[in-house]
Amino acid sequence: MNDERQVLGMKTAIIAGAGHGGLVAGRRLAQLGWRVILAEKGERETLGYDWEDTVPKFTLAEAGLPTPADEDLSFMEQMCYFSANKKKPLVAPGGKSDTIIYADRRTLLQKLLENAEESGVEMLFGCEILWATYDLNRVTGVTCRWREETLTLKADLVIDAAGMDSPVRRSLPARFGIEREISRLDTIHVWRGYYENRTGERAVPPYNVYFFHNGKPGMDWAITNEDNVDILVGAFGHLLQCEIDAAVEDFRAIYPYMGETLLRGGYADHIPLRRTLPVFVFNGYAAVGNSACMTEPLSGSGLMLSVRAGNLLADVLKESDGDTTAWGLWPYNRDYIRTCAERYYDDLLIKKFLAGLKAEDIDFFIDKNILTAKELCGSGEPYTVRGILEKANLLRRPDLLPGVARLGAGLALLPRVKAALPEEYDREKLNRWREVADRL
Ligand SMILES: Cc1cc2nc3c(=O)[nH]c(=O)nc-3n(C[C@H](O)[C@H](O)[C@H](O)COP(=O)(O)OP(=O)(O)OC[C@H]3O[C@@H](n4cnc5c(N)ncnc54)[C@H](O)[C@@H]3O)c2cc1C
Incomplete structure (x- = not known):
């Protein structure tokens, strides 16, 4: 960031990674008059997963996006669960959802990017963050690789939205009190792909979840849609290619209309399945979304929580008139835990x-x-x-x-x-809170 901001007395923020909650917070701060820069390692047009995920309908409005009419939305199908022996299907109560919708992940992210840009967020794509910069007692910015150059961006606040393996969080010194590493044992490693549906046939109910599918500790699903069969293969910790192949093969036997042609997806990623980090703020630093493990621990869903967190962060900064100290940011951390994580x-x-x-x-x-x-x-x-x-x-x-x-x-x-959970950012109380929360 250049010196113009100091002349103008403008607050500055870097969104590290185009995570959903980071974009929501960054957009709102830009509207409040902050100078906000997004540093994202991917190229704009390739961002977002190549599939559809479920999200509550209200999340669109919370993310600052228009909500289409119900007839233009696709609602989540009724789920059915199977244990390893597949003997007793358990059909989830309630039928097809009237509140949870399918969102195309690429479209959703592109809309969040457009919104943020329209509000004045500046964007650097192809900009890989290497590590956080900090002084004795404050995060001061990030060092990135951009167009073969190494550059350091300085800001009053780094909004860490770089996902579970965020290089910002991982490079913070231990004395800042934020957990740096997420154990692979606390994750589910998931592969997703859509295969052609050769006949258009659908299972009843169409959304089938399998625990310990083929004996693998984890969860798989097969959702039979008219034009595709949406497959997810997930294992706690690590997923092997042979496990993906075996799961797909078994699904092809269960759903014979599932073809060989892969239409979308076809790659894997990790999702944190654990408690939210107990402390995810420090002087000049706030983590949002997967970088702070803000996911639902049973399903791995994180979009709604990430957007909520982004709004909460913006609310707290607005209320405090831009206090980016750990004390000023603590209400964000505390209220997220109280209103979201505790549930x-x-x-x-x-x-x-x-x-x-x-x-x-x-x-x-x-x-x-x-x-x-x-x-x-x-x-x-x-x-x-x-x-x-x-x-x-x-x-x-x-x-x-x-x-x-x-x-x-x-x-x-x-x-x-x-x-x-302490009311204030008090080191002694925080230590006690971490100690108790770690036992969960
Ligand atoms: C198969 C699968 C299915 C899922 N299904 C659902 C679902 O149905 N519903 C739901 O709510 N959630 C679902 N999730 C979880 C959901 O994707 C995440 O919880 C959600 O994306 C929130 O993460 P985030 O926005 O914080 O960060 P992410 O989406 O992880 O984004 C992080 C961003 O940071 C960027 N980045 C990373 N490192 C760097 C770096 N060094 N420099 C610069 N940029 C960097 C990345 O390129 C990325 O753009 C699913 C996840 C997977 C993998």
Whole structure:
């Protein structure tokens, strides 16, 4: 950034990576008169996944985008879950959704970019961020590689929207108090591809989710659409090519109209499936979206939360008149945890519980109605976990008790976790909060 900003007294922000929440926050700050620069390593036209994902309809408005009429939207199909033995399909309650829509990921991102640009956000594409720059007690900017040059961009605030493996977060010194590495064990590695649908036939219901598909710990799905069969293959931690091939082959046997031609997608990525980072702000730094692990722990969905976080960050900066110290940014961190992350603590415990089970245990839990479609679609209501606990205790399967006990201990901890979240950015209280939150 040049010196013009100092002359004008203008606040400056860098959006590191074109993450959704970062673009939302950056657009709003530009509207408030900030100078905002996006540094994104990809080229503009190739950004966004080559497939459609589900997102609540209200997220479009929250992202500052127009909401098309219902007849122009495509709503999420009813889901059906299968355990490893595929014996007992569990159909999610409620039929086809009237609130969750499919969004084309490329179109969505392009619209967010257009909106941000129209509001004055300057954009550098093909600009790979290498690391954060900082002084003793503040993040001061980022160093990037752009057009074969290495340049350093300085700003009052770095909005870290560079995803799960953000080079900004990973290069921060430990003393800034932000977790740097996301363990692969806390992720799901997912491959996605659309194959041709040779006949137009559809399964009933069309959206089928398979746990421990082919014995692989993780989750796959097959969604039968009229012109394609949408396949997702996911494994906790790492996914192997032979596992993708085996899953696709099995789906072709289950859905014989699924052809060989890959129409869209055909690549893999990691999604964080863990608690949100307990602390994701510092002087001159705020993480938004996947860079702070803001995903729903059962489904891996992160678009709605990322957009919410972007708005929350902009609200807090507007309210504080642009206070980019850790104290000024803490209300963003605190309120995100309180209004978004806490809603998923039960789901987080369920996810850990499920991830620790063997395929035959999942079969058992589903066959015995301990896990029902309600828990699996992540209702987020506290009683569902308690219900599982009670039912599992009654059955007295001693080999399952350690997992059940861990789930119970997690549940018992939740009130303490919630109470430990500090009101203010106070180092001592933050340490206590991190310590308690780390036990989730
Ligand atoms: C197969 C799959 C299915 C999914 N389905 C859903 C779904 O149905 N619903 C849902 O809500 N979510 C879904 N998600 C999750 C969702 O994609 C993320 O949670 C969401 O994209 C939020 O991430 P983000 O916007 O913070 O960052 P990201 O989308 O990860 O974007 C990060 C950006 O930073 C850029 N970047 C990275 N490193 C650098 C660097 N060094 N320099 C410059 N730029 C950099 C990247 O190029 C990218 O543009 C799915 C994910 C996958 C992989």
